Amino acid sequence: MRGPDVPAKALDARALAALAANPGCRRRAILDGAGVDKAGLASALGAPSAFGQSQFALTRGNAFEARVKADGGAELLRLVHARLDPGAEPPREAHVPDLSAPGPAGRTARTALALREAVEAGGWTLLDHPMLALDVAGSPAFLEPDAVVVHPDGSWTVVEIKSFPMLDGSADPAKVGAAARQAAVYVLALEDVAGRLQDSAPAPRVRHRILLVCPRDFSNLATASAVDIRKQRAVTARQLARLTRIEEIAAGLPEGTCFAPGLPAEELTAAVEAVPATYAPECLAACELAFHCRERSRSAGAVTTLGRPVRAELGGLSTVDDVLAAARGELGDPGDPAVAALRRAAALRAEALSGREVAACP
Template sequence: MPTRSRNRTGASAPPPSPLDAFRGPNPPGALTARGITATLEMPGCLRRAVFDAAGIGLDTIAPVLGCPRGEQAQHAFSRGNTFEERVMANGCAELLALLRAHLGLDISQVRVVDLSAQQVRADHGRANNSLRATLTRQHLIRMLSGDPSAAVLLRHAMTTLQVGSRMAYLEQDALAVVTDGTISIIEVKSFPKLDGRADPGKADAAARQSAVYVLSLIDTVVDDGFDPDVVSMRGLLVLPENFGLNPVANVIDLTTRVNRLRQQLADRPSDVQLAALLPPGLALPRLPHPTKATDAELKAIRPAVATAFSALPAHFSDGCLACPAFRFCREETVRTGAVAQLGSTVSTACGNVTSIGTALALAHGDRAPDDEAEEALAEHLQRAVAVRSRAVS
């Protein structure tokens, strides 16, 4: 049996973050796999980076900023729960059939352990994240050590991942030991696989979340003395078929995504660097519950939150469409006459010229270029103006 190191879930608390003061009286929100990937996939957005690092997700901030709440969120949540119950029903019979078909699971006796908060509370009288992570580690050790009575499938396992100064507790839909003795991540999503094909964007987002789980799982097993190769880079994405709830599955190769995620975490700005972007003394007011707050409550604190949000550098681009704060940033670019409102292609072409007014002044010769970059841009814009003039004539 491998030598095991000290349990990370029992380690001393990390030192305070310089972003704690910015968070004000608000408790830090939980880090999720979706939140981690959303932050890292927008590396130029320092607004999102600061708020996420401070423990204030943009899902909480967006309603205060006047951005609409996701109307489809509750429906999608309900459908997701219904589909997961279908997949996990009858001792995970349908999921085990998919594991046999796609990952080569070959077992004579099914041993499923549920580590959900509800089940852990029933078994232990409490269900905090630290306990669930400890129980997950104990089961993983038995599974990877060849214990014949160990679980074959863990439901709602919880592992941890250090992101900056914060510890993320991540709950997987399921973990399974497959024939070659490796642990595989299983992700259950409710968007459909239509005519044998899943939505590419949603499937990629699910794969990126699975990569977060894989990296977290690698850290966990390595901490317990196992080789990182015991974590499989082949994940299983379980989806409903067409418009029903019959589960089907895709095997996804997570190698590239895991490597990219590891590099993104290494390149992530530190909390000290992010805190340096904030004006001295800037702090958020107490935030109401994002879904239960009244319009009057949201309106009362909107100026203070908008001031804090606007104090950070903007990075508006085509990739912002899925961000909860998209409407606020878009309206800001329109109000300030920013080139970014015209799309990433135009914004990239204009380089350091971020104002539409400045770009038009260069185009019409009303402004002398400040440097070689502006001189080159002015030349291109003036050529475009000439072409347009000839076309109109």
């Protein structure tokens, strides 16, 4: 489906987290499942995406991460102990194993071995950029969290290090949510590893509270917060299970559907439009095809362009034209709460405009 001789684009944690954020989008599900390069596809469709981090943000993030992990991760382990495991022995000295190995598969095996050894040895262990594998639609997706900490009791914690600040102990909820969804992917991958290490003593346990490390206020000093990702983990697991059935989506497509960026624009547009999308404004921060889908959604007058909360309030009214018709009393059941609210709002607006016209008369 991605075209002859077109290599598959590997899924990373950000892509899998974005899938979980919009589980109803069949278009993204099949494109990601087929390994299509959505950035190249968006450019070929004439709607290139600005999605992604700037070079400045990447440089700043790498510098902050290096600072947090300096001195054998002493500051990072102190934060893990203080926020997640204050009852354990303080991490005065921690083991930081070498995880280097040839290729992603080799690094994945080396990470699994390091986790086993850490559980058996006890004490604190910091795994810096381990490599994990998660089965996605029948093929492995290799994932690289910022860090994984093994506690003295043998449990494992995912650590996410971000460059956005925590101001007075709290950060931007949207950014925290995105980090939680990304961490949920890592937790699922770690649970797969733990399932293969059940013979270890004690049995490994993956914690569902991750540590989010950010700069404190406007400084370069680190602070952290424990984030419960159980909800995000459940949503991500359901979406990945749905991805394994992408053949059901593919079965409904026209014969010969192909998303190769080199195809003529008309043919490529028809292929993309053959798969229904569920656009929402949140897609602009998470999907390379967001600008294309937004344009199509606006041209169709879909109320989803106004956001998911508005869409949920409008019930069965799926287009702007339907909403306006319902407000004018031309469409809809008057007993429907959404229709009744729209007609009440229209009446109040008409009354307000009428009063303004009267006030404007000499």
